[in-house]
Amino acid sequence: MEEYLEYLRNVKRRSEGTIKQYRSILKGFSEYPLVERGFQEYLRAISSNSPRTQQMKLTVVKGYLNWLYERGKITGKRFWMEAEPPKEKALPHYLTMEELKRFFSVIDDPYFKALFRLMVNTGMRISEVMKLRTSDIAFIEESARIRIKGKGSKERVVQVKRGIVEEAIKAGVLKKRVSIRTIQRRMKIYLEKAGIKRRLTPHSLRHTFAIILMESGVPLNRIQAILGHESISTTSIYLRVLAEGESLPEII
Numbered sequence: 303m304e305e306y307l308e309y310l311r312n313v314k315r316r317s318e319g320t321i322k323q324y325r326s327i328l329k330g331f332s333e334y335p336l337v338e339r340g341f342q343e344y345l346r347a348i349s350s351n352s353p354r355t356q357q358m359k360l361t362v363v364k365g366y367l368n369w370l371y372e373r374g375k376i377t378g379k380r381f382w383m384e385a386e387p388p389k390e391k392a393l394p395h396y397l398t399m400e401e402l403k404r405f406f407s408v409i410d411d412p413y414f415k416a417l418f419r420l421m422v423n424t425g426m427r428i429s430e431v432m433k434l435r436t437s438d439i440a441f442i443e444e445s446a447r448i449r450i451k452g453k454g455s456k457e458r459v460v461q462v463k464r465g466i467v468e469e470a471i472k473a474g475v476l477k478k479r480v481s482i483r484t485i486q487r488r489m490k491i492y493l494e495k496a497g498i499k500r501r502l503t504p505h506s507l508r509h510t511f512a513i514i515l516m517e518s519g520v521p522l523n524r525i526q527a528i529l530g531h532e533s534i535s536t537t538s539i540y541l542r543v544l545a546e547g548e549s550l551p552e553i554i
Contacts (some may be wrong), residue, residue: 317371338381394509416473425511
């Protein structure tokens with residue numbers, strides 16, 4: 303297992319956060335025999351997890367088993383190939399424009415106000431904000447170009463208004479690193495103050511950003527590039543969100 307993780311780290315260039323997550327999943331899988339019966343037992347064991355968690359665990363385990371097979375560590379039938387997780391049906395949670403204004407109106411801490419404003423104006427994940435450095439930013443007149451280091455060491459560039467980034471720098475967002483848990487707790491507090499009772503997280507700001515872009519007419523492939531999605535099918539879930547609120551015309 304450790305050899306596989308080293309392969310992911312050095313060859314596939316996976317981040318330390320990803321390696322930590324994979325190690326945890328594979329440690330759980332290692333408690334089962336490395337045969338078809340053991341694999342089926344593992345599937346039953348994780349069936350109580352959410353569809354998203356099952357999908358993540360199955361992706362990790364199948365990748366590991368394929369790696370073992372390609373190196374002759376496992377022979378015979380590839381019994382894991384046909385296993386598929388349940389489809390994730392939940393739509394992304396996001397804030398409406400009215401909720402967004404209420405949310406920001408109650409934030410009394412300059413650090414968190416600048417942090418959340420940066421996230422909702424760029425679509426950045428918390429992990430991406432935490433890795434951001436001043437050297438990743440270039441100011442061009444009234445704009446700021448941000449080089450974002452995303453998942454799998456992939457980079458993308460977004461351009462926003464200069465004031466958004468200057469506010470983040472002034473508030474210490476690029477220097478003061480707080481835990482993801484602290485950011486989640488603060489967002490929950492501000493949502494409650496704003497009277498927003500739906501289940502939302504900092505990642506909901508990324509969804510909000512995507513929905514607003516789509517409502518503004520930005521093409522799906524551009525949104526894919528801006529968010530750093532590897533597949534456009536990931537981005538297309540926002541089409542389902544918009545379709546839910548679509549008012550259909552009377553045809554006849």
